[in-house]
Amino acid sequence: MPTVTFIDPDGAAAQVDVRRGETVMRAARAAGIEGIIGECGGFMNCLTCHCYVTAGEGGQVPAPSAAEADLLDCLAERRANSRLTCQIVGEDGLEGAVFTLPSWQ
Amino acid sequence: MATQPKPAGPLPKLRPENYLSREFARGENEHLWGKVWLVAGREEELKGVGDYLTFNVANESIVVARGKDGLVAYHNVCPHRGRRLADGCGRAQQFRCKYHGWTFNLEGKNTQVLDRHDWEGALDDERLDLWPVRVDTWGGFVWICMDMEGESLAEYLETIPQYLDPFELQEMRFRWKVELHLQVNWKVALEAFMEGYHVAATHPQLIQVAGNDYTQSYAQGKHAHFGYWKDVQPLGTPSPRLATKGFEDPREGVIEFFRQIEEDLNAIQTDRDYEAAKRIREVLPQGTDAMTAMVTAIELGRQAAIEDGTQYPEALTFEAMAQAGSDWHIFPNCVTLPYFDGALWYRARPDHRDPENPDKCIYEIWSLKRYGPGKEPKVETRIITDPTTESVGLILDQDIANMTEVQAGMKSSKFRYARPNPVQEMEVINFHQTLERYVLGQSTGGI
Structure with missing residues (x-):
């Protein structure tokens, strides 16, 4: 079960275990991470689970699908590492990844 | 030779239907x-x-x-x-x-x-x-x-920026916000703040110290303003309607004016102005005349604002302030009373949850103030659904108390039209003339 880190806009860090096959969005919600809202429940409709993602020792975080990339274009504060956490699934490669929360979410 | 009497002007009349009829409310919503x-x-x-x-x-x-x-x-x-x-x-x-x-x-x-x-x-x-x-x-x-x-x-x-730009309203921030849900037409609520003619009867405590309360009012296209341009008396002195000579020490009259505005209205002039005004006791000798006392209090307020980190609005000379007057109706649904340090802003509209009901409105009161950088408070809107049980300060309570009585009174079978004051209530007269052009077209049907 990979462990990832969330960093809130004030710089405080929180560790979250992501069960294999579960999405990072749902794991964050279950862990009570403020700023991960996931209003639409995970079908790439709402942009409220957005984070800036940096891979950790586990290696690469899989790249976004074309549909996710299109949706990320709507973000006023999109960066190269913007992701929807509802599209990232728990697997070994996720170990140590860091998810930075945008201040406005 | 006998003096020729001045011929009477036409009597301005306002249609009660503008406030009471569902059809007119629908007309406003449509046009x-x-x-x-x-x-x-x-x-x-x-x-x-x-x-x-x-x-x-x-x-x-x-x-x-x-x-x-x-x-x-x-x-x-x-x-x-x-x-x-x-x-x-x-x-x-x-x-x-x-x-x-x-x-x-x-x-x-x-x-x-x-x-x-x-x-x-x-x-x-x-x-x-x-x-x-x-x-x-x-x-x-x-x-x-x-x-x-x-x-x-x-x-x-139209002419509003020319008169009001010098106040730099864009530099002000919310000091407090109130949203009233009232059982009156939105125009009845707004018009309580569109003339100074009511001040003597509605706010008797205020005319003890507010100078000459006699106002003049003028249309400015769709909009209009009123002010105190005739027989001006300094703030702190009693209305010429009163027999009293007022405070023996004019300094105390000026301070009392700022106290009333701060404690009974909490808007236009600010807490900073009131604190500054109190200092005229120190900087002016006993026996100072009322005009010097008022001007000094305003100047101390200006200095206090600058010390607090705000810039004084450069273009706002005494002349610019005098030209603007005290109160502007901005057609259709806003009224403002601006000062250099703060302003009152009112916004009225039909209650959007029942928009064709002429007896309901949402009435908002925004107190604005100039703040030093980063000193503005975080302001939440206070929502009041029953103003008879919740105060918004003495002066506004007195105004609000008139509103429901006006809305009810106009329904009397004997009340065929309102007779506004042609000198002091031009904001109201001009409002309905302009409004009827939008809602009814050029023809008002006459009354």
């Missing part, structure tokens, strides 16, 4: 609100990209947001099945319909239709973007106009 520029909020509410607010009036709801390239405004409705998209205010990266998940970016463009293939291309020639609304700013206010043609905001405001 007024969609054609004029309206205040939707303050720029300070839309600081960051994605900040949005909603503004409901009549049957319309407008969402205003800060997009990547500035302010944007749209009709707040999903083109799919008509659900309102946004509610209240907040920050969003897109507008998303909570019903079926259709999404729109901050530019108003439709970005997602769930299962779009179901339409088999039939949506391709269909307009799916949000309907735009014109948006502009003046005085730190965000203005919208649902009519995509017609006057710009600058044209619409």
Whole structure:
């Protein structure tokens, strides 16, 4: 079960275990991470689970699908590492990844 | 030779139906609100990209947001099945319909239709973007106009910027906000603040120290203002209507004026001005005349504002302040009373939850103040649904108490028309003349 880190806009860090096959969005919600809202429940409709993602020792975080990339274009504060956490699934490669929360979410 | 008596002018009359009839309210909803520029909020509410607010009036709801390239405004409705998209205010990266998940970016463009293939291309020639609304700013206010043609905001405001720009309302921030839900027509509420003729009878405590309370009022196109331009007396002295000579020490009269404004109104002049005014006891000798006492109190207030980190508005000379007067009606639904250090701003509209009901309105009171950098408070709107049980300060309580009595009184079978004062109540007279042009067309039918 990979462990990832969330960093809130004030710089405080929180560790979250992501069960294999579960999405990072749902794991964050279950862990009570403020700023991960996931209003639409995970079908790439709402942009409220957005984070800036940096891979950790586990290696690469899989790249976004074309549909996710299109949706990320709507973000006023999109960066190269913007992701929807509802599209990232728990697997070994996720170990140590860091998810930075945008201040406005 | 006997003096020829001045011929009587025509008696201005106002139709009670303008306040009481459902048909007239429907006429306003159809012909007024969609054609004029309206205040939707303050720029300070839309600081960051994605900040949005909603503004409901009549049957319309407008969402205003800060997009990547500035302010944007749209009709707040999903083109799919008509659900309102946004509610209240907040920050969003897109507008998303909570019903079926259709999404729109901050530019108003439709970005997602769930299962779009179901339409088999039939949506391709269909307009799916949000309907735009014109948006502009003046005085730190965000203005919208649902009519995509017609006057710009600058044209619409006519002479207002010329008179009020020197006050730099855009440099002010919310000091407090109240939203009253009242059982009166929106015009009855607004008109309580559109003339100074009521002050002697409604606010008897105020005319002990507010100088000469006799006002003059003038139309300025669609808008109008009133002021104290004749037989001016300094603040702190009693009204010439009264037998009293007022305070033996004029300094105490000036301080009492600032105390009343601070404690009984909490707006226009500020707490900073009141504290500064009290210092005339130290800097002026006993026996100082009332005019010197007033001017010194204002100057101390100016110095206090500068020391507090605000810039004094450079263009606001005594002459500019005098020319502007005390009170402006900004057609159709706003009134402001500006000062260098603060301002009162009123916004009235029919209650959007029952927009054809002429006996209901939403009445907002915004107290604005100049703050030093970063010193502005975080302000929540205080919502009052029963003003008989909750005070908004002595002066406003006195005004609000008139409103329900006016709304009820006008329904009397004997009350065929109102007879406004042609010198002091021109804001009200001009308001109805302008309003009737929008709602009824050029012909008012006469009364």
